[in-house]
Amino acid sequence: GAVVSQHPSWVICKSGTSVKIECRSLDFQATTMFWYRQFPKQSLMLMATSNEGSKATYEQGVEKDKFLINHASLTLSTLTVTSAHPEDSSFYICSASPSGVYEQYFGPGTRLTVT
Amino acid sequence: QQQVKQSPQSLIVQKGGISIINCAYENTAFDYFPWYQQFPGKGPALLIAIRPDVSEKKEGRFTISFNKSAKQFSLHIMDSQPGDSATYFCAATYNDYKLSFGAGTTVTVRA
Numbered sequence: 001g002a003v004v005s006q007h008p009s010w011v012i013c014k015s016g017t018s019v020k021i022e023c024r025s026l027d028f029q030a031t032t033m034f035w036y037r038q039f040p041k042q043s044l045m046l047m048a049t050s051n052e053g054s055k056a057t058y059e060q061g062v063e064k065d066k067f068l069i070n071h072a073s074l075t076l077s078t079l080t081v082t083s084a085h086p087e088d089s090s091f092y093i094c095s096a097s098p099s100g101v102y103e104q105y106f107g108p109g110t111r112l113t114v115t
Numbered sequence: 116q117q118q119v120k121q122s123p124q125s126l127i128v129q130k131g132g133i134s135i136i137n138c139a140y141e142n143t144a145f146d147y148f149p150w151y152q153q154f155p156g157k158g159p160a161l162l163i164a165i166r167p168d169v170s171e172k173k174e175g176r177f178t179i180s181f182n183k184s185a186k187q188f189s190l191h192i193m194d195s196q197p198g199d200s201a202t203y204f205c206a207a208t209y210n211d212y213k214l215s216f217g218a219g220t221t222v223t224v225r226a
Contacts, residue, residue: 104214
């Protein structure tokens with residue numbers, strides 16, 4: 001149990017375009033999902049907290065107009081990187097928690113390359 | 116500023132040996148301490164977790180030791196195997212459910 005999927009697993013896009021990444025909890029409902037960014041050989045950096053039915057909460061320094069998050073249902077959250085630039089190239093990972101518990105389960109990640 | 120400090124940055128252990136990773140924290144509000152294992156190109160996987168009212172938790176070859184007074188906790192990997200070669204992250208959270216991660220430790224198990 002507690003499986004989280006992400007789609008796509010990797011994506012290459014041209015500078016200036018937008019990319020949408022989906023995060024789904026497959027076998028549980030998640031009122032809260034999290035989005036992280038990870039650079040090579042570094043730790044995970046929390047970008048935002050996504051709550052079903054409400055606006056996402058962004059960490060300090062994360063541009064909310066650039067990284068649009070939508071948590072449309074208890075099993076789906078999306079991250080849209082708008083007007084992507086090469087510096088947005090990174091590994092994006094989501095996590096989800098079953099309601100009311102601490103355990104966070106991570107998706108397999110999405111590798112974004114902006115050319 | 117990382118709220119959870121992790122060491123060492125990397126370690127090499129022989130097959131069958133013990134890997135030990137240490138973490139320290141300052142925020143006494145933390146009340147849940149998980150460890151994650153991450154392979155290259157993959158998302159982190161929850162390995163084992165502990166609450167501060169428990170001093171030790173063991174699951175298979177993985178053991179967490181927790182010292183509440185010292186605000187330290189550690190992961191011991193017993194009988195290390197080549198398949199354990201990965202990056203390990205300690206983390207901590209409290210009632211906002213946001214995880215504060217350590218910097219990570221890359222473990223290499225030599226056959």
